[in-house]
Amino acid sequence: MKVALVGLPGSGKSSVFAAVAGVAIDPYAPPEPRQAIVHVPDPRLTYLAKLYQSKKIVEATIEVVDVPGCALDDTHGQEQWRRLLPAVRQADLLAVVVRDFENSAVPAYRDRIDPKADFQAVWEELLFADLDTVTTRIERLEAALKKPTKMHEVEKREMALLTRCREVLESEAPLSTALKTEADHRLLSSFAFLTEKPLLCIRNISEDRAAQSSGVDASVAAETISISAEIEAEVARLEPADRPAFLAELGIESPARDRLIRSCYRAAGMISFLTMGADEARAWTIPQGTTAVNAAAKIHTDLSRGFIRAETIAYEDLQTHGDEKGARAAGKVRQEGKTYVVQDGDILTILANV
């Protein structure tokens, strides 16, 4: 899963990035996207590795991209934003960081602290970018449809769909509401529209309000969370053993890094399934609704091609009964077929003809 941090200048994207990736903020970094691979903490793996005496633990990872904010009020900023768009389009989830902190040393963009209005401003940029893509494509298609070719029927279908997309975008609604069927999505997937992607709103709050956690009104976002990016960037630089005491002093229950990762999974509709063995205990990230045969493909294409069945134990059941033998005796080891919809925390052993 790839997550892009976007937002107005100075909202705290790089601070969030530093907190999640556990790296230092580089104030002199050029205004280019910066990426990091973040390991997803999962205590279930520690338990499995102990039970099966696995040699290693392989955590799931997410890729986080810090996209510099652009001053959209001038042409230079707009040009920069257009240049950065391809990096944003590659993301599976957009995390919009909005500023909700005072800092006299760093004046707020447009001199205002207004998370709701800032979220709306970012949302409008996403709508504009998609509208731009749609309009350009419609113009090309109009020209193409004048001289019918073999592609005529497909082009007509695309034109009808794009016309609906344009209406939806002009009413400031996300494109996900215009693309209703799998076929619609497929026809336009190469455009990687921004308003089709799930959104997470990150409200970056002042240190003194770090324990507070009300959201902003961002109804197009799947979820809103509040974090104090500056504190959390500091926490991420502490030795792990020193972190709980520091957080407790500020009245913060769990580090934002963990909360943020969980929110990314929820907002993007992703879950993890687990595998175990003597070699490794491992977590795999899949979209909610993935079938057993497709989950097997994530491990290896051979396992999906020769798929016979998936021996499945829910992590909770394994924990309740202590080990696999106990779970089996309690009838908690299930034999599932190709179409079984994998659940978060399912421990799968794929049996296949390879």
Ligand SMILES: Nc1nc2c(ncn2[C@@H]2O[C@H](COP(=O)(O)OP(=O)(O)OP(=O)(O)O)[C@@H](O)[C@H]2O)c(=O)[nH]1
């Ligand atoms: N007081 C306070 N300052 C913060 C907080 N978060 C970020 N800052 C400061 O605000 C400034 C901008 O933060 P960045 O994380 O660089 O913001 P950004 O969104 O990456 O900025 P651009 O990349 O320029 O768009 C930095 O000097 C941070 O130290 C916060 O929660 N509280």
Ligand SMILES: [Mg+2]
């Ligand atoms: Mg930045």
